[in-house]
Amino acid sequence: MKKYIPNALTLLNLFCGSIAVIFVLNDDFVTASLFVFLGIFFDFFDGFAARKLDVQSELGLQLDSLADMVTCGLVPGLIMYKLLALSDATWGHSEIDYANFDFSHINLLPLLGLFITLASAYRLAKFNLDEDQQTYFKGLPTPANALFIISLPLIMEFQNSDVINTIILNKWFLIITTLVSCYMLNSGIKLFALKFKDWRFKTNATRYIFIFLCALFIIVLQFAAIPIIIMTYIAMSVLDNVTTK
Template identity: 40%
Template sequence: MIKKNIPNMITTGNLVAGCIGIYFALNGEFMSSAYCIGIAALFDFLDGLVARLLKVHSEIGKQLDSLADMVTFGVLPSFIMFQYLSAADAGNWKFIAFAIAVFSAFRLAKFNVDTRQSDQFIGLPTPANAIFICSLIFLKDIPGFDFLFEKTALSIVVTIFSLLLVAEIPMIALKFKSLKFKENIFRYILILGAITLVVLFQFSGIPFVIAFYILLSVVNNIVASRN
């Protein structure tokens, strides 16, 4: 019984991190919110890994995972963006931030019933979307990036990334059936690119990792369509 619930306990860590992150977001502590999303993303990775290693799968675990993801990667980034837009004097436009939560809900529901997503994602995964939004704060004090926190730019980010969540665009998933280079070339490029960006720019490189991920997925689709 304990063994069966270990993945669920890890998933609960994801949920708790998300709840704490919302608290920080409401208090304007965006760095702390970003760290909470990072911790939650680690829990989100580990619960699936542990479930596979222990060979324990349950419908409750699947639903709990989606509910935790909805809080952490849907509601939390919505509140972060709401605070960004409020600070940018966006008026009633600040409520567009909650489109992130709405489209995240559709994305998660779709993932649960879409059998095509065994070795790839269809649409931007909610953790990637949340990580991009929360990591924007690391660019705030860098010269040349202050425009990202203007209401127009923020509204565009919300619109584009909300649509990417439900777009019928295959996205790379780090799910390896084998370690052969030819079969996983774009996965290896993604890993190498992500490591390079983070090493060069530390936390400020994280938004570029997500942008690189999206671009690389598009290139992967173009190459696949020609083969």
């Protein structure tokens, strides 16, 4: 019976991601983000449960990636699609004359956001074939990337800053963010994993410092802390790689 527990948690991740898709399509980014957070929570504990119960399996690995593809691949891609659409004042505000339809008048820019979904799929496929990524990641994990993307509408909703909103809805900012996101998902940069083999500070100094900084940033900056946390994660990983060498 215990072998089904991790897979049940993985399916809860997929369930949350599917619900998030529905809310994104209805422009409710806040509720969608809530279900992404829940999905990532289940994603963390399905692997934890599998290790603790000693029921890790190839089925669980594949199922985990399929669930992440929706929660951490499709949802952030759709959110970026919506943000890019919002960045263009003409998108979605004109009537379409199907009798004299002209493809040259279609704005394809928002579709760029779906490249995040494609890059996430490619990363997840590579991850399943790479046996080296047990104690570290190559490139930004899809949950971390998803958190970065979903933080953008949350910052606009809760930080209440016209300056920040103007930056986030600038199409060049969104284009660059999309391209950097796609690159980081599939880069060869080694990033530390938050997996503790023991609780000693000496062997987990980077992890403990990172967790402390995360708590500090969240207390001070609230939702604006999320992109800073992701950038800090990357910077600390690069620094850790240099000092290790």
